[in-house]
Structure formats: structure tokens, C-alpha cells
Amino acid sequence: MAVFCKNCGNSMNEGARFCSACGAQMNFAAPPVYTAQTRLIRPRAGRMVAGVCQGLSNNYAWDVTWVRVITVLLSIFGGGAGIVAYVVFWVVMPEEPLALPSGTTYVPPAS
Ligand SMILES: [Zn+2]
Known part of the structure; x- marks a missing residue:
């Protein structure tokens, strides 16, 4: 599953907490x-x-x-x-x- 930064659109590793391009913090949906x-x-x-x-x-x-x-x-x-x-x-x-x-x-x- 591809993951993209919501801030800059940079593709990221799944599970990454911060975008490597812009440093934005990722808020992935928590598991139920x-x-x-x-x-x-x-x-x-x-x-x-x-x-x-x-x-x-x-x-x-x-x-x-x-x-x-x-x-x-x-x-x-x-x-x-x-x-x-x-x-x-x-x-x-x-x-x-x-x-x-x-x-x-x-x-x-x-x-
Ligand atoms: Zn970014």
C-alpha cells in the first residue's frame, strides 16, 4: 500500500511517522x-x-x-x-x- 504525505504529496515508507521531504507529522488512522x-x-x-x-x-x-x-x-x-x-x-x-x-x-x- 503506497503512502503519501498529506502535506507535500511525497511518497513515503509505510509506517513512517514523519515525511522525509517536508517533515510533516503523519496521522495514520489508528487500528480499531x-x-x-x-x-x-x-x-x-x-x-x-x-x-x-x-x-x-x-x-x-x-x-x-x-x-x-x-x-x-x-x-x-x-x-x-x-x-x-x-x-x-x-x-x-x-x-x-x-x-x-x-x-x-x-x-x-x-x-
Ligand atoms: Zn511531506
């Missing part, structure tokens, strides 16, 4: 990093039972209060659908890893 917010996980912060509602609201930018209200309503008036969905999510969604160092992002193991 899966953060805790882009992957469906059960967060440890803000959870009430197992973190399912909090995880869904984090992932889809929903209000966690409404997620919980709908889950409870479905559990009571939906013939237990809310409870079933909750348990399914509880089993399927991985738990957020313990004790992430500050400033780091969660990268799941390749599968």
Missing part, C-alpha cells in the same frame, strides 16, 4: 480499538442487579432509567418477557474486566 462503550458488556459502575440495563444504555446511549422501567414493565405485564430477556442478556453479555488502569481501553481477546 474496541472500548468498553462500543462493545456490549455489563459495566461494574452504575449497575443495580447484574448491569444488563446499564450496559444496554451505555451501548445504545439510552437513558438507563427508561431501560429499567421498560424491563420491569415487561416483567410484570409482558408475561415475564422482561425477566427472560434480562437473564438472556445476563448470560450473553460479558462482564467488564476488573480494575482497568486509568486511561486504558478494554480490548477483547481475538476470537
Whole structure:
């Protein structure tokens, strides 16, 4: 894959950090990093039972209060659908890893 300086158009070695012709710093697109917010996980912060509602609201930018209200309503008036969905999510969604160092992002193991 050819790489060209965005500043002067000089062709460069792949992975070079600076242009050899003009010295401009290169900003190559970072490889995709899966953060805790882009992957469906059960967060440890803000959870009430197992973190399912909090995880869904984090992932889809929903209000966690409404997620919980709908889950409870479905559990009571939906013939237990809310409870079933909750348990399914509880089993399927991985738990957020313990004790992430500050400033780091969660990268799941390749599968
Ligand atoms: Zn250049």
C-alpha cells in the first residue's frame, strides 16, 4: 500500500511517522480499538442487579432509567418477557474486566 504525505504529496515508507521531504507529522488512522462503550458488556459502575440495563444504555446511549422501567414493565405485564430477556442478556453479555488502569481501553481477546 503506497503512502503519501498529506502535506507535500511525497511518497513515503509505510509506517513512517514523519515525511522525509517536508517533515510533516503523519496521522495514520489508528487500528480499531474496541472500548468498553462500543462493545456490549455489563459495566461494574452504575449497575443495580447484574448491569444488563446499564450496559444496554451505555451501548445504545439510552437513558438507563427508561431501560429499567421498560424491563420491569415487561416483567410484570409482558408475561415475564422482561425477566427472560434480562437473564438472556445476563448470560450473553460479558462482564467488564476488573480494575482497568486509568486511561486504558478494554480490548477483547481475538476470537
Ligand atoms: Zn511531506
